[in-house]
Amino acid sequence: MNNSSSSQSVLVVDDDRNVLEVLDARLSSCGLTVYKADGGRKALQILKTRRIDLVVSDVKMPEMDGMELLSEIIRTQPGLPVIFLTAYANVPDAVKAVKSGAVDYVEKPFDGKALTEKIRQMLQEFQGATAAGQTEPATEETIKDAVKSPAMKNLQGLVRKVAQSSVNVLILGESGVGKERVAKQIHQLGPRRHKPFVVVDCGATPAGLLESELFGHVKGSFTHAVSDKKGLIETADTGTLFLDEIGNISHEMQIRLLRFIEDRTIRRIGGLKGTPVDCRIIAATNADLGEAIKNGQFREDLFFRLRVVTLTIPPLRERKADIPLLVEHFTRQFCQQHNQESVTVTEETMDWLCAHTWPGNVRELKNAIEGGIVLCKDNVLRPDDFHMAGIEKDECGPQPDESCLSLEASEKNTILRALEQTGGVQKEAAEVLGISRRAIHYKIKKYGIDAGSIKARH
Numbered sequence: 001m002n003n004s005s006s007s008q009s010v011l012v013v014d015d016d017r018n019v020l021e022v023l024d025a026r027l028s029s030c031g032l033t034v035y036k037a038d039g040g041r042k043a044l045q046i047l048k049t050r051r052i053d054l055v056v057s058d059v060k061m062p063e064m065d066g067m068e069l070l071s072e073i074i075r076t077q078p079g080l081p082v083i084f085l086t087a088y089a090n091v092p093d094a095v096k097a098v099k100s101g102a103v104d105y106v107e108k109p110f111d112g113k114a115l116t117e118k119i120r121q122m123l124q125e126f127q128g129a130t131a132a133g134q135t136e137p138a139t140e141e142t143i144k145d146a147v148k149s150p151a152m153k154n155l156q157g158l159v160r161k162v163a164q165s166s167v168n169v170l171i172l173g174e175s176g177v178g179k180e181r182v183a184k185q186i187h188q189l190g191p192r193r194h195k196p197f198v199v200v201d202c203g204a205t206p207a208g209l210l211e212s213e214l215f216g217h218v219k220g221s222f223t224h225a226v227s228d229k230k231g232l233i234e235t236a237d238t239g240t241l242f243l244d245e246i247g248n249i250s251h252e253m254q255i256r257l258l259r260f261i262e263d264r265t266i267r268r269i270g271g272l273k274g275t276p277v278d279c280r281i282i283a284a285t286n287a288d289l290g291e292a293i294k295n296g297q298f299r300e301d302l303f304f305r306l307r308v309v310t311l312t313i314p315p316l317r318e319r320k321a322d323i324p325l326l327v328e329h330f331t332r333q334f335c336q337q338h339n340q341e342s343v344t345v346t347e348e349t350m351d352w353l354c355a356h357t358w359p360g361n362v363r364e365l366k367n368a369i370e371g372g373i374v375l376c377k378d379n380v381l382r383p384d385d386f387h388m389a390g391i392e393k394d395e396c397g398p399q400p401d402e403s404c405l406s407l408e409a410s411e412k413n414t415i416l417r418a419l420e421q422t423g424g425v426q427k428e429a430a431e432v433l434g435i436s437r438r439a440i441h442y443k444i445k446k447y448g449i450d451a452g453s454i455k456a457r458h
């Protein structure tokens, strides 16, 4: 087996332990990572959590047989190659399965060499599925966002729609809102899901380097070009190229990119030959491209090419309804990751988290939860745990400016007026303001309002 398979993973499924061991030994010795499942259900569990490049499965198994497993794979990860190990009597079944897609079969008792040869062929044929190790399985974690806010629900619908086509997509939003995540979802929900997803951080790559990273070069084209190098655009062939921080690329790069988008052909630096590349382009930025165009920093023609569809992800402070779900999601995730028992998030903590403005958006919330989980006591997450993790109780973010302070003053004033209006009854004041009882309770505490004395005065 060639080197390209050294980082590839094969899931072997058989109810016969001996077969699993034999396959494990043989395939591991070819440099493959082997996962073993003694039945269809176990196999599906592994497929949900691991990156698998190919499945080798028995056909006849109790509980869930190979054909049932195949239909689940076609439903959840279409295009994932499957090789069936089948006794002669079951060959017609296997032939039927072959017609279902990326499927082949090897007759039992199998010849180890024939099997590894077939695996090599299929991995090569479906190489795009895992090129450069940049594609992850379409797991629930990456595909199914727990969102509640109307803005994000609407965005989810758009993501599903655009995923089916190959149009260029421009994703806008502040840093940390989830632009890369959305780009990955578009890739994983579309027909290119088993092809490469190549991320290029245009912002962090110096201009000179970016050109050779993207387009590749031929040996001798500049001092350090000691051998031919394939660029990232070529690597993304048949898959998706995600250009992060597109707002930061130089004028020269904008021209080269525009030319590529128009011709769909690249020429390596120093090379003469044009190579056609078929990749979907998703670009993202947190910059105001409209402003950059006005200032002459970004080409309008490139902007129009990139934004066939534009998706805007709102900052977290404008979709606070998503915070509780995200908190639950990250709490579960980090408890698992740090091998901790499940942690309870108290109501007070949730209110505290919802009140924060999260200038670093989802990324900041995610990091805060991880810090909190590590620092919390008795498996209960309290606001103090976030103070210890370095997050201050500050609704305007770590460095409030004047407008934030005046906003706070006006919020306190509004709550006081609502309480005056309702004779100090918190429940009614919350209704007047259109906020939850939990929220008003939190705000009263936050601003040190003495609701009791307002009640007493009425």
Ligand SMILES: Nc1ncnc2c1ncn2[C@@H]1O[C@H](COP(=O)(O)OP(=O)(O)OP(=O)(O)O)[C@@H](O)[C@H]1O
Pocket (backbone or CB within 6 Å): 145, 146, 173, 174, 175, 176, 177, 178, 179, 180, 181, 182, 244, 286, 326, 329, 362, 363, 366
């Ligand atoms: N809806 C979500 N559910 C779970 N995790 C999320 C969600 N949105 C964002 N994240 C997580 O938040 C972090 C930041 O997301 P991502 O890197 O996609 O943001 P970004 O907008 O591309 O940031 P930047 O502009 O800095 O590149 C990632 O770890 C991502 O997995």
